[in-house]
Every structure is written in structure tokens, then in C-alpha cells.
Amino acid sequence: MITSPIWLPATLIAGAVQAWRTAIQRRVSHSLSLNAAGLVRYLYGIPFTLMLLGGYRLFFPGALPGIGPGFLLFCVAGGLAQIIATNLLILAFRYRNFVVGTAYSKTEAVQGAVLSFLLLDERLSPLAWAGIGCGVMGVMLLSTGGKRMGAMDVLRALTQPAALTGIASGFFFALTAIGIRRATQAVDGGDRFLAALLVLAVTVLLQTLIQGAWLMLREPGEMRRVLRSWRVSGQVGLLSALGSACWFTGFATAPVALVRIVGQVEVAFTMAFGHFYLKERMRRSEVAGLFLVVSGVALALMGAL
Incomplete structure (x- = not known):
């Protein structure tokens, strides 16, 4: 159920900001371990989240809304799923390039649609499902580089480490969205943006404690490197806080599947960052894949009207 039109601009902004944050x-991740690279987005995101x-x-004072049962549990579940998803995404980058790693993770749209139907009973129109199919075809074209592939070739491609980690990342990102949506639903009152910010603040604090404790116990030397990387990591924290605030607002005001489908526009921003910022070459097949992804988003939006 869509409770506010703010979900659409929030989701579009989230896609742009997340692509920028992921690029940085x-x-x-080149100079830190897997867990240390994941921690920077939470640790350095705390001050910016609290500032938001x-x-x-x-600007909007008043009594804080009440918190319903299950709030903390859903924050922990969503936060833990996001830690796992982020680590898997960083691992996918180490197997393949930036664009392809993100493309595999974007299968979260179809995974999110299925999971939100099973766990939240959220239903989509046939046009929205067509948009999901179109977007998935675009993602597959991006991930294969436009090569002509038979059934066995596709099967082999899907069993490669980059594919497995990327798809698993998408699965845990979909679980993150469901956990965050349930947490925002546990916040009383009609101010959904405030609910999103409250969930974000609690979740980021919990994520920092969870992954920070793991790093201190297993890789204490990496914690010092995380603290020394504050110049670049601070940028990650700022962009993470802004992007998550927008994502959480989307989850608080619209069905998870719809937010994730529209969120596929992140692929477009990712391609731009991969080409201009990371100097990765853009192929014709990637342009065609991008067109399919954008068309899928358009169909999903038409299905939501």
C-alpha cells in the first residue's frame, strides 16, 4: 500500500546516492579487509544520521512517536541482513568489475517481489511484474556483456563466483528491505519520514556495534586502518546516511517490491560512475541492458498508477 507520493523521488535520489557511495x-575496499570495508559505511554514517x-x-518538533512490539527485533534483522549483503557485494566487486558486480545484486528486485509477497502479502499488478521481467533481462544482458550464450553457457555463468555472490547479495538486500519496512510499521504516527529516520538511527548504531565487535575480536589491526581512512571513509558515511534515509523513506511509504523495482535505476547511475569515475569501458550491450532496465522501471510505475 502506497501511503505517500514521497516514495518515488526518495527512491530515485537513493539510487543516485547509493551508486556514488558504492563507487567510493x-x-x-582495496586498502581494507572485507569486514573493515563494510564497517566504514555504518561507523562513519552515525554522525550524519544523527544530524539528519x-x-x-x-524543523518539525513535537512528541516522539510510540514504538510498537517487534521494533528492535526488525531493526536487528534488517541491519544484520544489510551487513551480509554489503560484504557479499564488495566480494562480488573483487571477482568482476564495478558495473557487473552491481548488476548481479540488482536481481534483488525479483527476489524482493517474491519475498514481500510471501512475508508481507504485498501484491503487484501484471504490468509491474512485466517491468520486473524486463529489468531482469536488462540485468542479465549487463552481467553477460552482450555475449550470445546457450542454455549451458547461461547456467555456467550463473555458477561463477561473481554471479553467486551478487545474487546472494541481492537476496539479503531484499531481506533488509522487508526488515526495515516492518520496523517502520512498528513506529506509531503518520509521519513516515520521521519513522524512517528513527529506524535508520537505531539500525546504524546496531550495525556498528555488531560489525565493529566482530572486527575488534577477529581483525583488531583493521580497526586502526578504518580509523586512519577517515578522509575517504567519511565520504562513504555521509553518502550512506543520505542514501539510507531515502531508501528507508521509500520502504516506509510504498511496497518493498515497487521500491526495489524503481531502485534499479541505480544501475544507470552505476554505469555512469563506472565509466566516468572508475574509467571502466561502456559497451553497446551495456547501453542496451540499461534501456531494458529503464523500460522495466517505467512499466512498474505504470502498473502502480
């Missing part, structure tokens, strides 16, 4: 985080929440409360 990939640079950080404090700034919003400054």
Missing part, C-alpha cells in the same frame, strides 16, 4: 566504497534526525526534529 569500492576504492576503500536532529535537523528534522528541529
Whole structure:
């Protein structure tokens, strides 16, 4: 159920910001371990998240909304799923390039649609499902580089490490969205943006404690490197806070599957960052795949009207 039209601009902004953040985080991942590279988005995101929440409360004061049962549990579940998804995405980057790694993770749209139907009973129109199919075809074209492939070739491609980690990343990102949506639903009141910011603040704090504790116990030397990387990691934290605030707003105001389908526009921003920022070559097949992804988003939007 869509409760506010704010979900659409919030989702589009989230896609752009996340592509930018992921590009910078990939640079950080070259000098840090897998878990350390994942931690920077939460640790350095805390001050910016609290600034967003404090700034919003400054302009829109009032009593804090009540918190219903299950709030903390869903924050933990969503936060833990996001930690796993982020680590898998960083691992996918190490197997293949930036665009392809993100493309595999974008299968979360179809995975999110299925999971939200099973767990949240959220239903989509046939046109929205057509948009999902179109988007998945675009993602597959992006991930295979436009090569002509038979059934066995496709099967082999899907069993490669980059594909497995990317698809698994998409699965856990879909679980993240469901956990966050349930957490925002546990916040009373009609201010969905405030609910999203409250969930974000609690979730980021929990994620920092979980992954920070793991790093201190298993890789104490990496924690010092995380702290020394504050110049670049601070950028990751800022963009992560802004992007997550927009994603969480989308999840708080619209069905998970619809947000994730529209969120596939991140692929377009990812291609731009991969080409201009990371100097990765853009092929014709990637342009064609991008067209299919954008067409899928358009169909999903028409199906939501």
C-alpha cells in the first residue's frame, strides 16, 4: 500500500546516492579487509544520521512517536541482513568489475517481489511484474556483456563466483528491505519520514556495534586502518546516511517490491560512475541492458498508477 507520493523521488535520489557511495566504497575496499570495508559505511554514517534526525526534529518538533512490539527485533534483522549483503557485494566487486558486480545484486528486485509477497502479502499488478521481467533481462544482458550464450553457457555463468555472490547479495538486500519496512510499521504516527529516520538511527548504531565487535575480536589491526581512512571513509558515511534515509523513506511509504523495482535505476547511475569515475569501458550491450532496465522501471510505475 502506497501511503505517500514521497516514495518515488526518495527512491530515485537513493539510487543516485547509493551508486556514488558504492563507487567510493569500492576504492576503500582495496586498502581494507572485507569486514573493515563494510564497517566504514555504518561507523562513519552515525554522525550524519544523527544530524539528519536532529535537523528534522528541529524543523518539525513535537512528541516522539510510540514504538510498537517487534521494533528492535526488525531493526536487528534488517541491519544484520544489510551487513551480509554489503560484504557479499564488495566480494562480488573483487571477482568482476564495478558495473557487473552491481548488476548481479540488482536481481534483488525479483527476489524482493517474491519475498514481500510471501512475508508481507504485498501484491503487484501484471504490468509491474512485466517491468520486473524486463529489468531482469536488462540485468542479465549487463552481467553477460552482450555475449550470445546457450542454455549451458547461461547456467555456467550463473555458477561463477561473481554471479553467486551478487545474487546472494541481492537476496539479503531484499531481506533488509522487508526488515526495515516492518520496523517502520512498528513506529506509531503518520509521519513516515520521521519513522524512517528513527529506524535508520537505531539500525546504524546496531550495525556498528555488531560489525565493529566482530572486527575488534577477529581483525583488531583493521580497526586502526578504518580509523586512519577517515578522509575517504567519511565520504562513504555521509553518502550512506543520505542514501539510507531515502531508501528507508521509500520502504516506509510504498511496497518493498515497487521500491526495489524503481531502485534499479541505480544501475544507470552505476554505469555512469563506472565509466566516468572508475574509467571502466561502456559497451553497446551495456547501453542496451540499461534501456531494458529503464523500460522495466517505467512499466512498474505504470502498473502502480
